[in-house]
Amino acid sequence: xxYYPDSIEKLIEKLIKLPGIGRRSAExxxxxxxxxNKEEVKQLSEAMNIVKETxxxxxICHNLSDQQVCSICKDERRARDILCIVEKPSxxxxxxKTGAFRGLYHVLLGSLSPLEGKGPQDLRIDxxxxxxxxxxxxxxxxxxxxxxxxxxxxxxxxxxxxxxxxTISRIGLGLPVGSNLEYADPATLSVALESRRPV
Amino acid sequence: xxYYPDSIEKLIEKLIKLPGIGRRSAExxxxxxxxxNKEEVKQLSEAMNIVKETxxxxxICHNLSDQQVCSICKDERRARDILCIVEKPSxxxxxxKTGAFRGLYHVLLGSLSPLEGKGPQDLRIDxxxxxxxxxxxxxxxxxxxxxxxxxxxxxxxxxxxxxxxxTISRIGLGLPVGSNLEYADPATLSVALESRRPV
Numbered sequence: 001x002x003y004y005p006d007s008i009e010k011l012i013e014k015l016i017k018l019p020g021i022g023r024r025s026a027e028x029x030x031x032x033x034x035x036x037n038k039e040e041v042k043q044l045s046e047a048m049n050i051v052k053e054t055x056x057x058x059x060i061c062h063n064l065s066d067q068q069v070c071s072i073c074k075d076e077r078r079a080r081d082i083l084c085i086v087e088k089p090s091x092x093x094x095x096x097k098t099g100a101f102r103g104l105y106h107v108l109l110g111s112l113s114p115l116e117g118k119g120p121q122d123l124r125i126d127x128x129x130x131x132x133x134x135x136x137x138x139x140x141x142x143x144x145x146x147x148x149x150x151x152x153x154x155x156x157x158x159x160x161x162x163x164x165x166x167t168i169s170r171i172g173l174g175l176p177v178g179s180n181l182e183y184a185d186p187a188t189l190s191v192a193l194e195s196r197r198p199v
Numbered sequence: 200x201x202y203y204p205d206s207i208e209k210l211i212e213k214l215i216k217l218p219g220i221g222r223r224s225a226e227x228x229x230x231x232x233x234x235x236n237k238e239e240v241k242q243l244s245e246a247m248n249i250v251k252e253t254x255x256x257x258x259i260c261h262n263l264s265d266q267q268v269c270s271i272c273k274d275e276r277r278a279r280d281i282l283c284i285v286e287k288p289s290x291x292x293x294x295x296k297t298g299a300f301r302g303l304y305h306v307l308l309g310s311l312s313p314l315e316g317k318g319p320q321d322l323r324i325d326x327x328x329x330x331x332x333x334x335x336x337x338x339x340x341x342x343x344x345x346x347x348x349x350x351x352x353x354x355x356x357x358x359x360x361x362x363x364x365x366t367i368s369r370i371g372l373g374l375p376v377g378s379n380l381e382y383a384d385p386a387t388l389s390v391a392l393e394s395r396r397p398v
Contacts, residue, residue, distance in 0.1 A: 045245070045247045
């Protein structure tokens with residue numbers, strides 16, 4: 001039973017396929033679009049098509065880019081002998097926001113997840129090893145997530161990268177800055193204890 | 200500082216204007232679109248433009264419709280002498296889902312809100328009064344929200360519709376079906392006591 005005109009039902013159907021959008025949010029978005037300026041809606045739909053047509057993965061690090069090689073890989077001011085390995089392009093954005101890392105990245109485009117049938121062949125590990133061997137990389141920081149999949153990926157990477165002789169480290173795990181000890185979960189607390197540093 | 204290619208930043212900027220979508224959700228939507236089939240993205244953007252071009256408000260009840268007069272107003276099987284007054288088109292959809300109302304609707308397209316500078320002239324009250332006078336309406340059910348704005352609108356409507364001589368009622372307020380007394384807020388409980396019915 002359709003309570004809205006056909007065209008709206010069709011749009012709602014397509015909107016609820018987007019992540020984080022249920023039927024209620026889709027209805028609210030449609031109401032917003034109906035009240036919005038026609039030009040604004042056109043610009044939004046065009047922006048989607050443009051992204052789809054122009055954005056690809058960087059040939060070197062697999063970060064998102066509208067060119068063959070992304071702006072980070074091209075940046076001559078960055079340290080070219082240190083690689084930070086992350087799961088997905090948005091992780092690059094998160095790390096760049098901190099301004100704390102001035103080396104290059106390598107995006108795996110996923111993590112090991114036996115449950116989802118994702119093995120090492122589904123990640124960009126082959127190009128990573130090639131980069132390490134050919135680009136004179138001295139250090140590699142594994143910055144995958146600290147969940148089960150991310151930890152499994154980190155362990156696997158540490159194993160396969162060892163023969164290359166590169167220095168391998170894992171980003172620090174522990175209490176988030178500004179948080180209270182009493183609210184931290186036991187797993188985080190025990191990792192925080194293990195990774196204690198002299199002051 | 201842009202951590203994504205320009206075209207992605209532009210799309211994110213446009214997405215966060217939509218209701219309920221923050222930067223994080225916008226980034227997730229972009230990731231989804233990048234992984235989606237090109238045809239799918241095209242269909243989504245087209246669906247938006249089609250809605251914008253074809254959907255208007257019904258000339259009679261101001262519900263959403265892709266025709267001059269909506270399917271509910273056209274439906275000859277519905278009772279034509281009873282009107283249910285709601286704030287917005289999605290309220291029509293909510294009531295239609297119940298199947299409990301077989302009359303016609305009148306959508307105000309808003310509610311009285313002095314804080315937002317919305318007065319009676321911003322609502323479709325003039326056409327409502329004309330309908331009541333010319334269409335032989337016998338009964339009117341005021342089904343605005345039970346928040347401050349909805350209640351104010353209901354009170355105002357009751358006052359201005361009284362001279363037309365039509366029977367006016369307000370939808371029942373009280374304990375939601377399936378809820379526990381102990382979790383109900385005091386305002387709901389006192390309304391529920393007031394609107395008690397003999398059994």
